[in-house]
Amino acid sequence: MVKNLRVKTSKFIDETYKISFKFNGTTYYGYKGDTLASALLANDIHLVGRSFKYHRPRGIMTAGSEEPNAIVQLHNNTSRTEPNVRATEVEIYEGLEASSQNCWPSVNFDIGGINNFLSPVLPAGFYYKTFMWPASFWEKYEYFIRKSAGLGKSPTKPDPDIYEHKYIHCDVLVVGAGISGIMAAKTAAKNGFKTLLVDEKSYLGGSTIYQNSELFKINNQVSSSWLEKEINEIKKFANLEIRTRTSVAAFHGYNFLLARENLTDHLPLDQRNNKTRQRLLKIRAKKVITATGSLERPLIFDNNDRPGILLSSAIEKYANFFGVACGQKNILFTNNDSAYETAISLFQKGIHIEAIIDNREDIDSKLIKETEKNNIKIYKGYTIINTTGYKRINKIIIMQLSKDGQKVVGSKKSITCDCLGVAGGWTPAVHLFTQSGGKLKFRDEDQVFIPNKYPSDQISIGSCNGDFTLNEILSSIPEILKDFLNIKKTDYDNLEVQSSFNKSKRNIWLLPSDKIIGKTKPFVDYQNDATAKDIKLALREGFRSIEHVKRYTTTGMGTDQGKLGNMHALGIISETAGSKMGELGTTTFRPPYTPLTFGTIVGRNVGEYFDIFRRTPIHDWHIKNNAEFENVGQWKRAWYYPKNGENMHEAVQRESKAARDSAGILDASTLGKIDIQGTDASEFLNRVYTNAWSKLSIGKCRYGLMLNEDGMVYDDGVTTRLDENHYIMTTTTGGAATVLGKLEDYLQTEWPELDVYLTSVTDHYATISVCGPNSKKIVSTVIPDLDFSDESFPHMSFKNAKIDKIKCRVMRISFTGEHSYEINVQANYGKSVWEKCIEVGKEFNITPYGTETMHLLRAEKGFIIVGQDTDATMTPIDLQMDWIVSKKKYDFIGKRSLYRSDTIKEDRKQLVGLLTENPDEVLEEGAQIVADVKKTPVEMLGHVTSSYYSPNLKKSIALGVIRGGKNMLGQKLIIPMENKQINVTVADPVFLDKENKRLNA
Amino acid sequence: MFIINCPYCGEREQSEFKAGGEAHIIRPKQPTELSDDQWAEYLFMRKNIKGIQFERWVHTHGCRKWFNVVRDTSNDDIKAIYKMGEKPPII
C-alpha cells in the first residue's frame, strides 16, 4: 500500500475528478490539476530517474520547467512517444503512461550505477578524453556508453499529430503571467495597446496565486486574493489576448519571438484526434515586457542530489498549490528568508518540519519570528556537510560554519529526515533577455545578474529584473510601465503593501565540508553530473574561459541548459580563479528556453508539403505512362519510362537507341526561360555571354555560355532572337532563378543606363523536344502550314507557327546531336500538343525519353552539363570550349578573369573524354583518376564527371576532368576502385558524329 | 530575423530579402586594362566588419529591386536605407 501524502484540499486540484496513470508500469491515481510530479509525490514517489554519467538515483527537484532530474519518456513504444519530458510540466490525464529514462534495466536497479563507484576514473572531460584515446578503445566503450546512457528514445513511428504555425502581430507582448505580468498586461490593455499575454503554465498568477499568508498583503488583502481580482479584470479586455500553456522559446532581434502553444497535451489520448497538438507562434511585437520571474537556486554541498532533496520553493508549491506534502519529516536548508515562507506554508497545512538549517548567524525578521513561534528548531550559522540515503534521503549531517564561511568548525550532528528543501536565493530568469542580445550587469549585494542594456524596445519587470520582494515589485512596476508605455498613470500608483521578507542573504557558492573536495560530490549540474570538483579540475588543467569550462565539464549542457546550477558554476570559477563575477560574464543561453518538438518546428510542412514540387503541364501524361521521376531542384522530371518490367539501364538503352534510330520526345518544359526586351537587349547579351550577339539575325538561335566575374562557367543555354529588340533566353533547369537574379543585379546596379526588361516566363510555356532522323516528318505533320525545308528552316533557327489555332514558337535546336525541333506553346496547351506529337509519331516508333537518356545522348556528343561536368572551378578554356569565347569583344562578365595568372595555368583540370580498355566496363561517376598507383601518396589527377554505356556506339563512354588533360590525348591512365583497377585512355570528348552530319539528316 | 524597410515597398520581414555583399564596389569600366592585382582587388577583396557596414540587399520575394543598407553587423541595427545610385549617408 503506497502512502497518500495529500494534505488539505487545494482549490487548484479537483478532488472529485480522479485520474489513473501509469509510471514504470504501475498504476497510480492523482487528480485533475495534478502534474505528473505532484501526483507521484502524493504517492510518496521521489525516485524518478538516473543521472546521465554516474547513474545516481535522482528525484523530483523543482515544480517547474527548470527541472533537471525528473525527465521521463511518455507512452514508450507508441507513435506518440516523447522523450525528455519534464514530469513537473506534464499535466496528468486518464491513460497517461510515463517511464523513467536513462536507466537500464530499471530505475531501481541500474547497471550504470556502477559508474558512481567508478567515478574516480570518470572525471571532467571523460567523454572528450575517450575520443582522444586509440580508436580501438572506443569500440569497447561504445556499446556500454550507448546502452547505459542516452536521454530517452526517439519515436520510430510516424507522428499522428497535427502541428501548425501562426503569425501574431501585437503592440505589447507580455511574457509571463505572474503578478508582474498581470499588472503589465492590464496597464497596456487599459491604455489601448493591442496586447498579448503568454504563460507557460495552465493557469495565471505565477507563484503569488498560491500565496495564502497573512504576512503578505496588498491593499489589506492577502496577495493571492488581490491578484485573483486583477486576473478577473484583465479577462474582460477585448484588446488583450491571453494564451496559457504557451512557452516562449526564443527572443530574437527586432522583437521577434517564437513561442510554443500546447493545445492537447493535457487531454486524454482519445480526445486528441484531429486537433492541432502544438502551435508555433511567430510573434512580432512593437514592445515586449518580459516578466519571466526568477528561479530558486539550490545549495552546493556533498551529496546534494539525492531523491527527496527539492528546492524549498518547490516544496511550498506542492503544499500550497497541489496540496501535497513532499515528506513527513521535512528539513529546510537556507541562506535567506525564503525558506521561512515555505516553513509557514507547511505549518499551516499541518506538514511537519523537523528543523531549519540557516547558514546565516545573526538573523532577525518577522518571518523568522513567526516561524520560531511555531516551535520549529532553527540551526543558525550551520551548514549541511553531507547527506545519506541511496534512493531517498534519510539523514543530513550538519556542522557550524566558521565566521568567514570558508570552513566548518565544531562537532558533527546528524538529523533524520525524508525530505530536504534547499533555498539558495533567487536567480532572475534573464534567458530571454540575453537571447535578444541584452547585456547584463552583476549586482554585488545579492550576487545576481540583472538586465542592463536593452537592444530593442523591451523592458524586464519584476523578479526577472532583480526585484524579488513583493514591496520591490509593486513599487517599481508602476514607474517602469509609465515610462515604457509613455502613459501618465496606472492602477497601481498608490498600492499599500505589507511584506515580511528580509533581504539578508549569506551567499556561499560552494559550501565548505570537513572533507577535502576530492572526496566529495557536490553537484552543480544535476542533469549532466558535473560537480564542483570537476569545475576545479578544469581550472587546474588550464581552462579559463567560462565557455571552455562549460564544454569540458558539460556544465549547463543538458536539456535544461543548467538553469539551476549555472550561477554556482560561475561563482566557483571566479572564486577559484580569483576573478570578479561581473568580469567573467555568463555563458550564453541559447534558444529554445525549453525543448521544442520537431513537430512544432516543421508545422504543416511535412510529407509532400515539406518542399514545393513543381510539375510540368505534361506531368499527368508521364505518370500515366509509367515514368519514374527525378528531382531537379524543385521540379519533378520524368527520369525514364520503364516498359514490361525493364530496369533503369534497360529502359535508358532502349530510349537512347530509339531517339537516334527514329524519333524521341522529351518534356523540356523545366528549362528556365527569360523574356528579354528593350532597345539595348543585344548589347546586354553581349555583356553577359562570352560570345558575340549583335550580329545574330532575327529568327536565329545561338548557344551561349555565361560566366561568373571570376571566369568560371555559371550557366548555359540557347537564346533566340524573336525580333529586333526581343530575345528569349533559356537557362538550365536548376539555374533559372539564380540566372534571372544575377542578370537583374547587373542591370540595376552596374548598367542602369541599359534599356532592358527581364521577365521570367518559365512556367508560361511548355517545351516539347522532338529529335531523331524522323523528327522532321513528325513535326511537319503536327504543324502542316510551316515550310520545313533546310533552306527556309535551317538548324539554329526559329519560326512562329500555329497548330490549329494554338500559337507556338518552334526552334530547330539540338541537345542530342540529332535533327531536332523544340515546340514552345502556352503551358495549358502543352499536354494536348505533346499527345498530338505522340499520336503522329506512332508510325515512327516515337519514344518518350527522360532525363537519363537525355544525359546519355548529350554525353555521346560531348556536350557539357553545367553542374555535372563543371563545378565552380571550370573556365570555358578548361572545358575546351575556346571557340565560344569572343576575342573581339571588349568586355563581358568574367572576361578579365580568363587571363589571370591562375586561370591561364596549363595544368588546370580540363575536360576530356575517357574510354575504358574493356568497352563493357562502365566507370563510376566521381571515381578518381591517377597515372601511377605505386607512387605514394597517390597523385590524384582528376575525376570522372559523366559516365554511360552508349547503345549507339556499343561501348562505355565517359567525361572527366584531368589536370593538364588537354595535352594527354591517347594517354593511358588508371581508375583505382575498391577491388580493381580500370585502365582508361584519354579521348576526344566528342564520341559520336564529330562532323555534325546527323543535325541535317 | 530583422525587418527591412524596402524603399519601394515599405517594411517587410528579412526572409523576403537576400543580402548581396558589400556596397559601393564599382565594376571597373575597363577591366582589360587592369593588372592581375587590381582586378583581384575588385574581384575578391571584401570587408567583413563587426560594426557599421554598407551592404547591398535585394527584395527577392517582393519588388526585386536592389538597394543599399547601412547595418551594424553586431546587432543588426539598420542605420539607413537608400536606393542604388544615391550617395551613401555619412554615419
Ligand SMILES: [Zn+2]
Ligand atoms: Zn520591395
